[in-house]
Each structure stands twice: as structure tokens, then as C-alpha cells.
Amino acid sequence: MSNNTENSENVGVIKSVWRWFRRPTARFALGTLVIVGFVGGIVFWGGFNWAMEVTNNETFCISCHEMEANVYREYKQTVHYNNRTGVRATCPDCHVPKTWVHKIARKIQASNELYHHFLGTVDTPEKFEAKRLELAGNVWKVMKETDSRECRNCHNFDFMDFTVQENRASKRHAEAIDSGKTCIDCHKGIAHDLPEGAFDAERKINKAAN
Amino acid sequence: MKSLKMLVATGLIGAFMSIVPGTTGVLAQEEGVWSLRGEVALNDAAPLADTKKQNTSGKMGRAYRQQPPLIPHRMEKYQINSKVNQCLRCHDWPYNTEEGAPKVSETHYFNRNGVALDTIAGTRWFCTQCHVPQTQARALVKNKFKNASEVD
Numbered sequence: 001m002s003n004n005t006e007n008s009e010n011v012g013v014i015k016s017v018w019r020w021f022r023r024p025t026a027r028f029a030l031g032t033l034v035i036v037g038f039v040g041g042i043v044f045w046g047g048f049n050w051a052m053e054v055t056n057n058e059t060f061c062i063s064c065h066e067m068e069a070n071v072y073r074e075y076k077q078t079v080h081y082n083n084r085t086g087v088r089a090t091c092p093d094c095h096v097p098k099t100w101v102h103k104i105a106r107k108i109q110a111s112n113e114l115y116h117h118f119l120g121t122v123d124t125p126e127k128f129e130a131k132r133l134e135l136a137g138n139v140w141k142v143m144k145e146t147d148s149r150e151c152r153n154c155h156n157f158d159f160m161d162f163t164v165q166e167n168r169a170s171k172r173h174a175e176a177i178d179s180g181k182t183c184i185d186c187h188k189g190i191a192h193d194l195p196e197g198a199f200d201a202e203r204k205i206n207k208a209a210n
Numbered sequence: 211m212k213s214l215k216m217l218v219a220t221g222l223i224g225a226f227m228s229i230v231p232g233t234t235g236v237l238a239q240e241e242g243v244w245s246l247r248g249e250v251a252l253n254d255a256a257p258l259a260d261t262k263k264q265n266t267s268g269k270m271g272r273a274y275r276q277q278p279p280l281i282p283h284r285m286e287k288y289q290i291n292s293k294v295n296q297c298l299r300c301h302d303w304p305y306n307t308e309e310g311a312p313k314v315s316e317t318h319y320f321n322r323n324g325v326a327l328d329t330i331a332g333t334r335w336f337c338t339q340c341h342v343p344q345t346q347a348r349a350l351v352k353n354k355f356k357n358a359s360e361v362d
Contacts, residue, residue: 078287166266167267167268189294193289193294194289194296198294199294199299
């Protein structure tokens, strides 16, 4: 009985809100509504973008110790962090897509990472190491599916000068273009340590894709 | 008067301390001991090391029969540890056929008791203990070494 009355009350609230929303205003000028709507739009859209940028940089990523103590420290030893020319990539350059739709999709997926942060799924190096093959495998799979989209934000076959590459590299890159390979097919473990069983997992992923 | 005597005494002690060798230890250390950076003050930038660039133009071949073949490509970033050996991704059978890489010698699949294994023997795991990247480095010590094929 009590449930029924609660339900009817709820319906009442929803209905009244809907009526308020639909009711034309006789109090405010159209100009006021337009200006308030315009300014409100700027504030909300600007705020949305701001929040997006604040959560899309390395400082934010390594504010969680799971990232700082494991993958970030390994990353600092690699060529994408420290190199001849001083150009470097940060976490989101490789792990968050640049195009808007894909970026938002990735950001929504990241809420799962927040969930596991508070759950403490990988809060020690040992737990992280035990999960590493699975986590790395997820990234490899996604990169293969997207044809290494994030790599290609900077690296492009069209602008590679094979003559300045090492002999082996230029030969293998030419082969890769001919056979339609993607960056991640070969370049695994370039920014983070490889987990045990990495190459067996790699072959499984490649077999499933072909 | 008392204060004047004290002043003279402290002055004398100070002069004595500076003559005794033990107290000048800091100076002696600065002159006699070098750090690995060479004779460069802590706050100064050390000169750049003369690094040897790796030769990746082709295979250099062996100087004698038992020589472990040299590595003709870059591999300084390859991970070889208790979890992964990145060399084996291409040089282990059957993957060497897909990648067009030389196969690891069959001798590397026998353990120390002579038992044939399907995976590389643990004693052979760390490739770079024997196989080194090839460089055109000048000999560290002057010597008359000749390749085995050139010896009369």
C-alpha cells in the first residue's frame, strides 16, 4: 500500500516538473532567455572542455600511484620520454584518441579504471605484475583494431624516409606497407615493460585477427 | 687581560690545526681522488663521452670458428630479463621463418646435462653475454690480433 502511494507521489513530481518544463514563460523577455541561454551555453561547454583537458594530461594520469609507480617509471627509460631531439609523448598522446567521438568513448571507458582504483585491484606492484599481461593485451587488441590510430598521429608511412633508417628497419617497413601491417603488430613493449608470455599472447591476437 | 689571553690561545690553536696534515684532509681528497666523471667540478657539465656508433650496414662475419656471431642491428632497448627475451621473438624457431631472421643455434637447446629441450636452455637465455653489437671501435690496447683465416 505504502509503495503504491510513494509511486503515485513520484509520478506527481515527474508530471509537475514536465509541466513546468513545457510551460511557456510570460515573465521573462525573449532577449533575456536568449542571453542567459547563450552565456550559460558558453559556461557549460567551456567547463566541459576544461574538465576534459584537466583530466587529459600526464600530471593527472600519474596522480594515481598505480600509474606513477609502475608504467610511468618504466616509460621514463624509453625513447618516447627521453631521446635525441627532446620531442616527447605524454600518456594521453598514445592512450587517448584525438578525435572527439573516440575521445569521449575512451573517457567513458576510463570510469572503469576509476572504479578499479578505488577497489584497489592493482594497488601493489605484485598485483599489477599479475595483471600486466591482461592489461597489456587489452591495449594491444584496441590498437590493432584501430590500425594503431594513436601512433599514426605522429608516425606516418607516407613521410618516412627509408634511406635514413637502419637497413633492417627500412626493409621491414616496406614489407609492412605491402602486407598491410599496423604499427602495434611489431612494436610492442616500446614504452612499457613486456609481461611474461607476451609473445604467445601476441601470436594469439594476430591469429584471431587474420 | 683574561679575554686577551683567551684570544691569543684560540688563535694559536687555529694556526696549529691548519698545519697538522690530518686537518687538511678535505684539500687532499680534492687533489688525489677523481670521480668517474673525471676532473670536473660538481657543478660543471662533464664533456660528452666519445660514444661508438653501432655499425648496422651489414654483417661483419666471424674472426674465428667459435666466435658468437655479432649483432648487425640495434638492440639496446631490447628487454632480456627473467620474464621476456625480446631477441627470441624473431630468432627462435618457428618465428625466424616468418621474420626472415637467422635461427638460434641448435646447441642452445641442450641443457647442461645434454638433454634436448623444446625451449632455449636457461644457460643460454642472456644472449648479450656472448653476442655483442658490432661497432668499428678502435682496439683498446695495441695488439697484433689476426683473423683465424689470415693466420699462416
